[in-house]
Amino acid sequence: MSSTIIDQDQQRPVSPAEPAPAGRSRQAVRALLVRLHFYAGVFVAPFLLVAALTGLIYTFAPQLDQLVYGDQLRVERVGEQVRPLSEQVAAARAAHPEGSLASVVTPAEPEDTTRVVLSVPELGEKQRTVFVDPYTAKVQGELTTSWGSTPLRTWLSDLHKNLHLGETGRLYSEVAASWLWVIVAGGLVLWIGRARGQRAKSARGVLLPDRAARGVRRTRSFHAALGVWLALGLFFLSATGLTWSHYSGDRFGQLLDAAKGHAPELDTVLPGAQPAAEGAGGEHAGHGGHGGAHKSADPDPAAFDTALATARRSGLGGTVQVTPAVDASSAWVVAQKDNVWPVHYDQVAVDTAKGEATAHTRWADYPLLAKFSKLGVQGHMGALFGLVNQIVLAVLALGLVLVTFWGYRMWWQRRPTREDRAARLGRAPARGAWRGLPLPVLVLGVPALAALCWALPALGVTLLAFLVVDVAVGLVRQGRSA
Known part of the structure; x- marks a missing residue:
C-alpha cells in the first residue's frame, strides 16, 4: 500500500519460530x-x-521564493512595452561588471524580472544572477544562484535530495x-x-x-x-x-542510450565553420550559464536583440534563455523554458552576424522516453500543472x-x-x-529479482542486508533453542 505499509495482514500474533506453510502453495x-x-x-x-x-x-518553494525574494523577482508593471534586451543587459553589466555574460532569461510572466546570468570564477559552479526591470531597464538586485534556482530553493532542494x-x-x-x-x-x-x-x-x-x-x-x-x-x-x-x-x-x-531515447542535440556549429576542439564548445558548453567556460570579453549587447528576434521569427514564444556563442565557430542558442503544461522546449541556433537561424530542435521531435523523463521531472518538482x-x-x-x-x-x-x-x-x-x-x-522470480537489483542497486544492496540479518537472527535463535 502506500509507503511504510507495515500491515502484517494476520488475525493473530505469529511466533517467529512458527514453521512456514507445509508444501509448495x-x-x-x-x-x-x-x-x-x-x-x-x-x-x-x-x-x-x-x-x-x-x-x-x-x-511550495515558488511561493517561498516570492515571499523572500519578491523585490528581485517581481516588478510593478509599467506600460506595455519592454525595453530592448540589449539595454537590460547593458544596465546589468554597468551595475555588475565582474565575470562574464553566461545567458539571459526573459520574463515568464508580465510582472517578472529579466535575469542576466553571469559566470564569476570565484563562485565555481554557481552563478551571479542580476534581476532587471524589463520596462525601465533598472537593476532590481542580484542573487547567487545554482542552475537558475534561488539560494532558498537550492537549499530546500538539497535538503530533499541529500539532507545536505x-x-x-x-x-x-x-x-x-x-x-x-x-x-x-x-x-x-x-x-x-x-x-x-x-x-x-x-x-x-x-x-x-x-x-x-x-x-x-x-x-x-x-x-x-x-x-x-x-x-x-x-x-x-x-x-x-x-x-x-x-x-x-x-x-x-544506459537504457536511454540503448533505446536512443535522449533528447535531440542542437547543432551549434556555424555553416562553413570548423567545429571547436573537444570540450571547448558544443550545445552544452556554458548553456544556461551553469558552470560554462569563462569568456574573456562580453559579446555586443545588441547581439542579444538579434538572437531574440531571430528566435521569435522561428516560432519560439514565451520565456526563453539566450546563451551567447562559446567561440567564433559556434552559434548562439535560444531555448524555450516553459515548464507548465502544455510545455515548450524548442531550441534554435542563431548566427547573429547574419540574423538567421542555422539549426532547430523541436519538442515534437523528442523520443517518447525523453518526453516522459522530462515531463516526469517537472511533475515531480510541482511545476508541470502549476498550483x-x-x-x-x-x-x-x-x-x-x-x-x-x-x-x-x-x-x-x-x-x-x-x-x-x-x-x-x-x-x-x-x-x-x-x-x-x-x-x-522460484524459477522465474530469482532471475527477475537479480535483474531488478541490477537496475536498482540501492534496492539490491539493502535487500541483501535484510537477508543477511534475517539469516543471522534465525541462526542465533536456533542456537538458543538447542
Whole structure:
C-alpha cells in the first residue's frame, strides 16, 4: 500500500519460530509478501518519512521564493512595452561588471524580472544572477544562484535530495525511492486479497476503511484504504525520483542510450565553420550559464536583440534563455523554458552576424522516453500543472506521513499483552516462507529479482542486508533453542 505499509495482514500474533506453510502453495507467496512488507515498512519508513516531509516543504518553494525574494523577482508593471534586451543587459553589466555574460532569461510572466546570468570564477559552479526591470531597464538586485534556482530553493532542494550530506546523504533518497514502489505494490496485493476474501468482494471493501472494526483491524483498514488512494501517485514519485538518483539514474541513462531515447542535440556549429576542439564548445558548453567556460570579453549587447528576434521569427514564444556563442565557430542558442503544461522546449541556433537561424530542435521531435523523463521531472518538482500540481504533491506527502504513522501504530497494537509474554512491539511474521514457494515462482522470480537489483542497486544492496540479518537472527535463535 502506500509507503511504510507495515500491515502484517494476520488475525493473530505469529511466533517467529512458527514453521512456514507445509508444501509448495500460493499461500507461501502471500506469507513471503507479508514478511517482506513488514520489514521493508519498519526499516524503510524513516527514509520515506523524511522524504515526505522535505518534499512537502520543497513543493511550495515558488511561493517561498516570492515571499523572500519578491523585490528581485517581481516588478510593478509599467506600460506595455519592454525595453530592448540589449539595454537590460547593458544596465546589468554597468551595475555588475565582474565575470562574464553566461545567458539571459526573459520574463515568464508580465510582472517578472529579466535575469542576466553571469559566470564569476570565484563562485565555481554557481552563478551571479542580476534581476532587471524589463520596462525601465533598472537593476532590481542580484542573487547567487545554482542552475537558475534561488539560494532558498537550492537549499530546500538539497535538503530533499541529500539532507545536505553530499553524495552520502543522496543514498537516503535513492533507498526511499527504490523501496517505495515495492512497499506500495506489496501492500496493494495483500490488502486487495484480504478485502476481497473478507468484505463481500466489493470495491467499498478495498477503497474505504472499516469503521466498525476496532483496535488493530481498524488501524489496518485506514492504513490500507488510504494507501490504495495514494498508490498511483506514489508509483509516480518513485519512478521519477529514481531517474535522477545516483546509481539507478546511471542505469536509466544506459537504457536511454540503448533505446536512443535522449533528447535531440542542437547543432551549434556555424555553416562553413570548423567545429571547436573537444570540450571547448558544443550545445552544452556554458548553456544556461551553469558552470560554462569563462569568456574573456562580453559579446555586443545588441547581439542579444538579434538572437531574440531571430528566435521569435522561428516560432519560439514565451520565456526563453539566450546563451551567447562559446567561440567564433559556434552559434548562439535560444531555448524555450516553459515548464507548465502544455510545455515548450524548442531550441534554435542563431548566427547573429547574419540574423538567421542555422539549426532547430523541436519538442515534437523528442523520443517518447525523453518526453516522459522530462515531463516526469517537472511533475515531480510541482511545476508541470502549476498550483494544482503543488496541491497534489502536498496531499501525497501528507498521506504518506499518515500511512507511516498508522503502520507503526499497528506494529505497537499487535504487541503481546499477556503478563507471561508481554512485549513492547508486535512480533514479526513467520520466517521460512520461501521454502514453500511454487517452483515456477522460484524459477522465474530469482532471475527477475537479480535483474531488478541490477537496475536498482540501492534496492539490491539493502535487500541483501535484510537477508543477511534475517539469516543471522534465525541462526542465533536456533542456537538458543538447542
